[in-house]
Amino acid sequence: MVPQLDSYFKEVDGLQDKFIERLREAVAIPSISSEDERRPDVIKMGEWLASQIRALGGTVELRQLGKQPGREHLELPPCLLGRYGDDPKKRNVLIYGHYDVQPAQLSDGWATDPFALSIDDKGRMYGRGSTDDKGPVLGWLNAIEAHQKAGIELPVNLIMCFEGMEENGSEGLDDTIRAEAKRFFKDTDVVCISDNYWLGTEKPCLTYGVRGCNYYSVEVSGPGQDLHSGVYGGVSHEPMTDLIRIMNSFVDPDGTILVKGISDLVAPLTDDEAALYPPIAFTMQDLYQSLGSEVAIHEKKEDALMHKMRYPSISLHGIEGAFYTPGAKTVIPAKVIGKFSIRTVPNMEIHEVTKIIQKHVEEEWAKLKSKNTMKFNIVHSGKWWVEDPKHWNYTAAAKAVERVFGVKPDMTREGGSIPVTLTFQEELGKNVLLLPMGSSTDAAHSINEKLDKRNYIEGTKLLGAYLHYLAEEPTK
Amino acid sequence: MVPQLDSYFKEVDGLQDKFIERLREAVAIPSISSEDERRPDVIKMGEWLASQIRALGGTVELRQLGKQPGREHLELPPCLLGRYGDDPKKRNVLIYGHYDVQPAQLSDGWATDPFALSIDDKGRMYGRGSTDDKGPVLGWLNAIEAHQKAGIELPVNLIMCFEGMEENGSEGLDDTIRAEAKRFFKDTDVVCISDNYWLGTEKPCLTYGVRGCNYYSVEVSGPGQDLHSGVYGGVSHEPMTDLIRIMNSFVDPDGTILVKGISDLVAPLTDDEAALYPPIAFTMQDLYQSLGSEVAIHEKKEDALMHKMRYPSISLHGIEGAFYTPGAKTVIPAKVIGKFSIRTVPNMEIHEVTKIIQKHVEEEWAKLKSKNTMKFNIVHSGKWWVEDPKHWNYTAAAKAVERVFGVKPDMTREGGSIPVTLTFQEELGKNVLLLPMGSSTDAAHSINEKLDKRNYIEGTKLLGAYLHYLAEEPTK
Ligand SMILES: [Zn+2]
Ligand SMILES: [Zn+2]
Ligand SMILES: [Zn+2]
Ligand SMILES: [Zn+2]
Structure with a gap:
């Protein structure tokens, strides 16, 4: 059965100004986890996020993690453990994100104040944390709000884990996940993380592995x-x-x-796996652009992709x-x-x-x-992490991508490690999906970080749609 | 004829407290040429030195060198061009030294204030510039003063060139030497530089080459x-x-x-040259001590010396x-x-x-x-520099060493470059001798730089004795 999503999509479009204001408020809090003097802002950001979730009807615990090991004058920012819905008949999706950001200051070379969201005429929303990872985290909240406005019940229960130390070693997170694996996270059916990027600028991807x-x-x-x-x-x-x-x-x-x-x-390359690379929307020109020159080792895109991913x-x-x-x-x-x-x-x-x-x-x-x-x-x-991309978590996400964007997603693996994927996989024993919102040009960790309005709004639709397909996907 | 030096030596011994006070005054001026804010102290040091020479009856021009190229907010310290004696019947010795010093501050790890001369019970006189190069420069002045006190005429004319930028690239020096080669320096017969060190702590050396x-x-x-x-x-x-x-x-x-x-x-190793290395007072233990460990490549001292020198x-x-x-x-x-x-x-x-x-x-x-x-x-x-160690400039210096220290000097070449040797050799076409005062343990450029009282006082005797042997040495 194809989920009825039109009225949800319509509400997302209608609420987009409000969603952008939500992002603006979030970006304005300079929650830089690696700078001592910004630690109070990180904590403030966690509290702001908790209040947003509570306002939408969710329940939240700001789990205190104590002092930062080795730097005992610093309080760790809390890990936000939240829930939205607890219907025992519904599937439970654990969503992860982070509310802290990389350092940024105007003098680094930013064209605009990094903590004042600035939108240009192409809809590029500049600001530290816009794409990494405040936009994606707010995408989940936006999806809840649009469902409420459309009068549609969320088809799954959400279990939230939003941390404030991701850009500074995720201090305290693994311990929390381990401690709560059989408690707060115990009903988790699948895990979804929106904290990475499309390979290019046009086509969404699902990411099933990292080196x-x-x-x-x-x-x-x-x-x-x-x-x-x-x-x-x-x-x-x-x-x-x-x-x-x-x-x-x-x-x-x-x-x-x-x-x-x-x-x-x-691991030897199987035919099955080899078949995944040619359809990926990625050209050598894309690679040259991101390298900033033509110093690629390989001539063929498939070779470059495999050396990046596998x-x-x-x-x-x-x-x-x-x-x-x-x-x-x-x-x-x-x-x-x-x-x-x-x-x-x-x-x-x-x-x-x-x-x-x-x-x-x-x-x-x-x-x-x-x-x-x-x-x-x-x-x-x-360690590296890799998932079975044929798992129902992935097939559901692929259908949601096709519904929102009209294309099959690229199935990708990433070069750089995202350790939390492995922790969830190992501690919960559940399938983990990386479902990115931003694009390859977003400049996370660099100056002039941005999130395109299209990625934010269509991305919000995608996160909501994914929950519906997930609710209905056969588990085989 | 053996020069009559006993009364001179006696006066040096008698004046040693005064000579140490002279060094104390010099060390107290922090003439660090590589630190902008110390530049006035470098200039002050040049003026202090000029007044000392004038008080002894010498004539001095403080040659202004203009602004420092590329750092035009800084005035270069002057090059001190001095004379003591102008008897046309006497030989003319050009002596070079520098009155600027390396940076130093107590917090670098000095045991005592680097700009307050501090003498321990072993006669080690600690202070920045003590051995590099204020002690040797003052040695020439001490020699003049002791001659006056002894009522002995200096047997040669001295042409002095003391610069204030040696530790900062000798900016302006080469131009001055070139400009004055046929003018202020035109009567020069030989050049003597006291700005390097013995190989060990017991035996003086004459240095006839640098890499x-x-x-x-x-x-x-x-x-x-x-x-x-x-x-x-x-x-x-x-x-x-x-x-x-x-x-x-x-x-x-x-x-x-x-x-x-x-x-x-x-250049191939000749038998003549090979014979110079075995007598050198230097052991592998000395090398291990200066390396701070036994990571020497060679097992034999002659091999180590040749790899350091030639x-x-x-x-x-x-x-x-x-x-x-x-x-x-x-x-x-x-x-x-x-x-x-x-x-x-x-x-x-x-x-x-x-x-x-x-x-x-x-x-x-x-x-x-x-x-x-x-x-x-x-x-x-x-470029490397090398002199003929059989030149009368060297044989005279060797006799002076034997007279003062009772041993034949080591004939050495150095590993590190001393560019001014080459400039004098090339611009004046005269023989250049390196006649060190300090020992291998003096820690020039390091913390706790020192000059041993023995090296300062006997070194002053040596410089004076050298002038006498020089006046009489057959030029062959
Ligand atoms: Zn991130
Ligand atoms: Zn990041
Ligand atoms: Zn030096
Ligand atoms: Zn020196």
Whole structure:
């Protein structure tokens, strides 16, 4: 049965000015979670969001998470645990989002005040948090309001989890999810997260996987202090020479990983999966535009997409302890720390990856016959996440996309990790869907972050429609 | 004829408290040439020095050098051009030194106020500039004063060149030397510079060469802006991957230079030269102590000394544009600049070296087949300098050392460049001698810089004795 959605859609259109005002109010609260002095604004933002939900008839607990570990002068912003509807006959959808934002100030190069929503003649709504993640979170509230105005009952119960520390390590979130998995979240049937982006600007996508990230450092030290290269060059083993050799051993300029054993861990490409890439609305021109130049390794879009989504990669990020400012300094740094990371994909077991990389580093080190000292460190590691895109959570979302936008969504995986997906998958054992609202040009985390009016309003329709299809989708 | 020096030496001993007070006054003026707000103190220091010389009967011009190029709000400190004696029958010795100092503040970790001379029970006189280069400069003045007190005429005429920008690139000095080569400096017979250090703490040395330094950078760019390694890792050519490969191509962990053609330029070791290294008072333990650890490449002292003094070396200093702070950042830097330099020695022609290195970089770059862009830059280059250590300037100095210290001096070359040696050699065409006062433990440029009382007082005797031997040394 096709859900009756026309009157809901009509109310969304009719309420769009109100929805934009809601976003304007939210953007005006500079809820930057990584700046100490903005912490009260993050907390204020959580309270504002709670009051909005309560005004719509939802129930909310602002779960206090205590002091921030290691920075005990700071109170963590609360995790908003909310409910809208508790009909035992309905399915339960856990929706996740975050109400904190990245840092921003006009002097970074913003064209307009980042905390005053500014709409241009193309309907681009500029403001910090517009697309990441205040717009999508408010999309759920807008959907509730439009349903109420249209006199249509929400076909599912909503369980809400909105955090205020996402841009600062999601401190406290995993503990909350673990603690509430069998309590507040226990009725969850599926999870939906709206906190990522379309691949381009025209076609929506559903995201069913993200790569993981293992981040390492290699520390090389030797001399007791920095040395003058004139006095000691050629006399002393130099930590930089050794470190550069180690860092040179991981990856070729064309991206080929040189660490033996890594590629054996990667899941083979099936025909089923291979068929997912060609229809994706993405061109090499799109890639060049987002790279800001034509330095793509691959010539074909399918190759580029697969290397972004389903193959591992190693990047060299930098060196701590060496000379890094403009100009010239004739220093032999005494201790240098190289930073690099590997993006992981199915079926790479992350501890196995670490074992292989550590062994590789130790073997390369032994070859150097250096009198310096080397230390290998794991900085952090986060597993990849992937879902079955044929699950009813996805098929329902795909139908909603087709209903609102008239096209089948791209089925995508992302390059960068979104750790909460994995936590929900593992702790709740339920299917997790990433259902983005914004587009690839939204500049989340950059200056001039924006959300297009079309994405906000049609996105609100999509979130509502998804709930209806979800309510009716056969679970097979 | 052996110069009669006993009464001079006696006066130096008798005046030592006064000489220490002179050093205390000089150290108290924080003449830091690289800090804008200290510039007036540098100028004040130049004036103080001029008044000291005038009080001894010398004539002084404080040559104004105008505004500092590129930093026109700053007046350059004057170059002090002085004379003591103008007897046409006497030889003329040009003495060079500098009256500016490196930055210093107590909070850097100094045990005592860096601008208040502090003498411990071992006679170590701590203070910024004590050994570099106020102590040696005042040594010349002390020598004049002790001669006057002893009623002995100075056997040579002194031509003085004391600058105030040595620690900040010697701005204006080369122009002054060039301009005055045939004027103020025209009668110069030999040049003596006291602005370096003994190899150890017991035995004086004469320094007859320094390595040169060619400093280069390799800039690799590609993406239009920094990229997220999760989203673009494996998709984009990464400037860091390319740069690390280039930087890896220059030198082995054991210091072997891998750039073809460089070692062919190095002057072969003659038996004569080889014989200079074994007598040098220097042990591997001395080296370990100055390195702060046992990471020396060579096992034998002669090898270490030759690699410090007479072989080229390549050092990798660091990377600009990459991630350099503690912690983890998953960035693909869009533009990175690798800094490295080569220390040059006879007979390396420095433009030839640059040609070889640039060709090497371009060949290595071509191998990468990268779509990124590479730019090779010469940051600065300064030639090596070497003198004939059998010149009468050196034999006279060697006799003076033997007279004062009872040992033959070490004949050394230095690793780090002292560009003014070369300027004097080239512009005046006269023999240049480096005659150090301080010892290897003086910590010039570091915290707790000091000059030992013994080095200051015996060094003052040495400078005076040198003038006497110089006056009598056959020129062959
Ligand atoms: Zn987000
Ligand atoms: Zn974000
Ligand atoms: Zn210095
Ligand atoms: Zn100096």
